[in-house]
Amino acid sequence: MRERLEEFIRKQDRRFQHEITADEAKAWRVAMEFLAGKPGVFNNEMRTDLLQNGRVDGMPLDETVKGAPWFDRVTVKALVAQLRTAKRVTIYHKQPLPKHLLKPLRDLVSAEMHPKVEIIVEDLADAVYLRGLHSSGFELFYGVGLPRNTLLFMDSGRGFVLENNLETTSFRKLTSKDVENLYYRLLWCRLGHAVLLSGFVKETDVEESLFCLIVEDKDIWCRLKSPMTAEIPNVGVRVHVFCWEKWMTHILDVIQLEFIIGQQPVFG
Numbered sequence: 509m510r511e512r513l514e515e516f517i518r519k520q521d522r523r524f525q526h527e528i529t530a531d532e533a534k535a536w537r538v539a540m541e542f543l544a545g546k547p548g549v550f551n552n553e554m555r556t557d558l559l560q561n562g563r564v565d566g567m568p569l570d571e572t573v574k575g576a577p578w579f580d581r582v583t584v585k586a587l588v589a590q591l592r593t594a595k596r597v598t599i600y601h602k603q604p605l606p607k608h609l610l611k612p613l614r615d616l617v618s619a620e621m622h623p624k625v626e627i628i629v630e631d632l633a634d635a636v637y638l639r640g641l642h643s644s645g646f647e648l649f650y651g652v653g654l655p656r657n658t659l660l661f662m663d664s665g666r667g668f669v670l671e672n673n674l675e676t677t678s679f680r681k682l683t684s685k686d687v688e689n690l691y692y693r694l695l696w697c698r699l700g701h702a703v704l705l706s707g708f709v710k711e712t713d714v715e716e717s718l719f720c721l722i723v724e725d726k727d728i729w730c731r732l733k734s735p736m737t738a739e740i741p742n743v744g745v746r747v748h749v750f751c752w753e754k755w756m757t758h759i760l761d762v763i764q765l766e767f768i769i770g771q772q773p774v775f776g
Contacts, residue, residue, distance in 0.1 A: 512608055520758040522718070522729065536756055540696060569655040569693065572667055580681040582668060587679055588612040594662035597625045600651060601658040602692055604637050606677050610659070617645040628698055630654045635764040639750050642702050650700030650752045689694045700754035702763070709741045717721075718759070721749065730760045741767060 512535035519528040582590075584606070589693065590614070592598060599605070605613070617625050625657045627641055630650040642648045658670035662677065667682035667690060682690065705728065707721035719740050731750055741747050748766040 509535065509539060509542070510625075517758075520535050520756070522716075522759065569690070570654070570657075573655045573659065575692070581671070581731060582679045582681055584609050584677055584679070587668060590662060590666070591616055591623070594623045596661075596663050598628070598661040598691075599626070599658065600628045600654050600697070602630050602632065602654055603658065604632070604634065604668075605658070608677070613646075614644045628654065628694075630697075634754070635750070638702065641762055642704065642750065648702035649698045650702070650754060653695045653697045654694070656749050659690065659694070661687070661691055664688070667691065673693050677707050699756060700752050702750065703753045703760070704748065704750050705760075706748045706768075708723070709743050709745050709747065712740050712743060714740050728760060729758065732762050732765070740767070 512532050515534040516528070516532045519525055519532065527628035597613070597616075604610075613625060616622050624647065625645075626647045626649060628649040629638065629641075630651040630653075631692070632638060638648065659669070659719060659742060660668045665684070665732040666678035669682060671678050672681050705721065705723050707728070708721035709719050710722045711720040712718065717740065719730055721728045721730060730751060748761070748768065749762050750764040751760040751762045753760050
């Protein structure tokens with residue numbers, strides 16, 4: 509397993525990516541299953557009680573979320589009051605958070621003593637929104653396979669589903685069993701995180717929309733996401749890049765590019 513993982517990592521380099529085998533391509537998934545304790549991997553099945561629950565292995569995430577009780581609703585105001593008692597807040601979403609929730613969250617992380625707030629997003633192309641989350645002090649992660657509904661967890665014991673309708677915005681409280689199931693399943697939906705880098709362009713590959721940055725004496729390859737209005741920066745130009753560092757590849761996906769002219773950044 510170690511050898512296949514090492515080859516998987518080495519062949520993320522675009523110079524060797526055509527050499528990767530089928531076994532090496534799936535090595536990261538096999539490693540995650542081994543660490544998570546997928547049924548059949550460990551003989552003693554240390555997590556039998558959790559893994560035999562049909563809502564974990566047999567039911568899609570969206571169906572699990574749909575099963576949350578409708579009668580136990582919590583207003584955003586009441587939820588914000590509970591946030592102050594948490595040590596860690598984790599949010600998974602595919603749609604921008606409502607402003608009347610986002611503002612209290614920003615106020616929360618700006619306080620001297622505050623909980624750790626993690627935000628995992630999927631299919632959000634709004635660079636300004638994503639950059640705002642990152643600059644506000646949230647830990648921003650790249651997610652894959654998230655439920656349609658926004659989910660919020662306080663530590664690992666309290667969970668809520670965002671309920672959107674035309675009249676109001678509220679949350680449904682998850683049962684303790686669903687909180688545990690969803691919290692640990694969603695951990696494996698994180699496949700990268702947001703980073704902000706600054707460096708000089710060393711090399712470009714216009715056909716592949718790639719450019720190489722020198723950042724602290726390291727070569728870092730970046731790819732412009734499509735659609736992007738920015739052009740590949742010229743060699744020697746200094747730029748800031750806000751991008752996704754995906755854990756399955758060495759090439760960073762650029763969300764936002766800034767050309768540095770003198771002391772003033774110019775958005776590309």
